[in-house]
Amino acid sequence: xxxxxxxxKPLPQGLWCEPGGFFVDPTRPVDRAVITHAHSDHxxxxxxxxxxxxxxxxxxxxxxxxxxCAACQPLGWGEPLRVGEVELMLQPAxxxxxxxxxxxxxGNTRAVVSGDYKRAPDPTCAGFVVVxxxxxxxxxxxxxxxxxxxxAEAEIGRLLASVxxxxxxxxxxxxYSLGKCQRLIALLRAAGxxxxxxxxxxxxxxxxxxxxxxVRLGDLRPATVAARAELIGGIVLAPPSAVADRWARRxxxxxVCMASxxxxxxxxARQGGVELPLVISDHADWDELNATVDDVGAPExxxxxxxxxxxxxxxxxxxxxxxxxxxxxxxxxxxxxAPA
Ligand SMILES: [Zn+2]
Ligand SMILES: [Zn+2]
Numbered sequence: 001x002x003x004x005x006x007x008x009k010p011l012p013q014g015l016w017c018e019p020g021g022f023f024v025d026p027t028r029p030v031d032r033a034v035i036t037h038a039h040s041d042h043x044x045x046x047x048x049x050x051x052x053x054x055x056x057x058x059x060x061x062x063x064x065x066x067x068x069c070a071a072c073q074p075l076g077w078g079e080p081l082r083v084g085e086v087e088l089m090l091q092p093a094x095x096x097x098x099x100x101x102x103x104x105x106x107g108n109t110r111a112v113v114s115g116d117y118k119r120a121p122d123p124t125c126a127g128f129v130v131v132x133x134x135x136x137x138x139x140x141x142x143x144x145x146x147x148x149x150x151x152a153e154a155e156i157g158r159l160l161a162s163v164x165x166x167x168x169x170x171x172x173x174x175x176y177s178l179g180k181c182q183r184l185i186a187l188l189r190a191a192g193x194x195x196x197x198x199x200x201x202x203x204x205x206x207x208x209x210x211x212x213x214x215v216r217l218g219d220l221r222p223a224t225v226a227a228r229a230e231l232i233g234g235i236v237l238a239p240p241s242a243v244a245d246r247w248a249r250r251x252x253x254x255x256v257c258m259a260s261x262x263x264x265x266x267x268x269a270r271q272g273g274v275e276l277p278l279v280i281s282d283h284a285d286w287d288e289l290n291a292t293v294d295d296v297g298a299p300e301x302x303x304x305x306x307x308x309x310x311x312x313x314x315x316x317x318x319x320x321x322x323x324x325x326x327x328x329x330x331x332x333x334x335x336x337x338a339p340a
Contacts, residue, residue, distance in 0.1 A: 001107030004135040004300075008104065008111050010325045015113060015137070015304075019106050020086035022051070024113045027329030034088065036115025037099035038063065038178060041330045051075055051083075053090055055098030055213050059178065062209045077126065092126035093117040095282050096179030097210055103131050112296065113137040113304075118281065119288040120152060123186040124179075124215050128292075136298035140306030141283040141331070142261050149261060149285040155278040156187045162255060162276055163235065170251040171276070172236040174243035174258040177203050179282050181237055182210045184259055185217045187280075188235065198223035198231060200238035200247070228252055244273050261285070290314055305330040 009016045014026035022032040029046030036042055036052075038059035043052075050057070050069035054076070060068040075081055077100075081088045090100040095116040102113040112133040119128050142149075163171050175181045181203045188197065196219040199207065207217055223236045232252045240258060248254045258274040261281025269277035284292060293301055293315050300321045303311055312322030 001109050004104075004106070004109055004111040007106050008135070008137075010327055014327065014329075015325070017086060017104055020083040020088060020104065022083065024102050025115065025330075027327075033069075034102050035060070036093065036102060036113065037096055039096070039116065042115060043068075045069075049073065051081075051088075053077070053098040053100050055209075056100065057098075058213060059098060059206065059209050062205055063178075077129075091129040091131055094119065094122060094125060094128035097125045097182070097213060097215065099125060101129070101131060103133070109134050111135040111137065112298075114139060114292075116141070116283055117292070118284045119292065120149065122152075122183055122282070123190060124182045124210060130292075130295045133296055133298045135300045135302060136293060136296045137302045137304060137325070138289065138293070138311070139283065139330075140289065140303045140308050140311045142281065142285050143289050143303075143307040143311040145286050145310070147261060147264055147285045148287060149264070149281050150279055152183070152187055152280045153191065155259070155280050156184070156191050159235075159257060159276065159278060160188075160191060160193065162257075163233065166253075166255060167233045169253040169255050170231045170234055170236060171255045171257055172238055172243050172248045172251055173278070174240040174256070174260075174272075174274070175203075175237055177239055178206045180259055180280070182207060182215060182217060183282065184237060184280070185220070186215070189216075189218050193235070194218065195234065196221045198226055198234060198236040200224070200236070200242050202239050202242070203237055240272075293320060294318070 007018045013028045015024040023030045024034050025042040031048045033047040034051045038056045043060050045064045045067035047069050049071040051073045054074040057072045087105040089103040093099040093101045104111050110133040112131050257276040259278040259280040262268045263277035263279045302323050304327050308324040315322050
């Protein structure tokens, strides 16, 4: 049976599954796309037909409107679907709500495209499922030994300790609008924070879709209409671009926080004027990337984007053949992009 390198090919539009006649996360408009998740670098507008998880389709429609796709087809977790000469299946990737790994079986060979993923538990999305395969296509955003994410719960504990220590100030946390924002809210709720959480307007639409999809986020209020005094001692979430901006300076003595895997690098935090860096990432860290390669047992790993060299070197020492796909166009959103 043909090896996946014969039927799954990196083209300028993205990864092309020839026997299925579709692209995975294409960066240009195509006839048939399978989308791993709704971050804008993976879910682009203008495809004719899109297959994805139901939650991903809902998030795409909220972001892209009618331009999301002409024909949308949802596929449930673990449901096999025959597409051309390929058996297609989606399994959770644990990255954000709806995020999927694309499992393709052709003949008796199987390739899995992870999309973006993490292994740490996340109360807002289904956890990563290990799928044994012949070729594992992985991201490598944080593929350097320096990147080790602490438990997110401990970082939330640091945030709440700071809120308790500075009751006269307003904590404003920079976070991406899809995924990180809702995970922070859910983690705060799990840690017992039942007061209102205030949102910059850019974060509200994605929170609404999460709620519609059954993820409870509690009492959320717009930060823009709240009185300055109401926000004292409170927690405000805002996009990374807004926290260092005039927008945040109108708050009462703001404590600027940022939730990102990049906060592991002190220099980045200092450059961004971040007073309280929180190392919370929705991408696998170095240990998770390596453990996942071992768990899926693939003799061959292809790396889509990120720091491919270190990962390829590390898996090579364990007898796994690594290859950089050199796909361009990924990393425009979420942690793949360093905060400004
Ligand atoms: Zn992503
Ligand atoms: Zn990405």
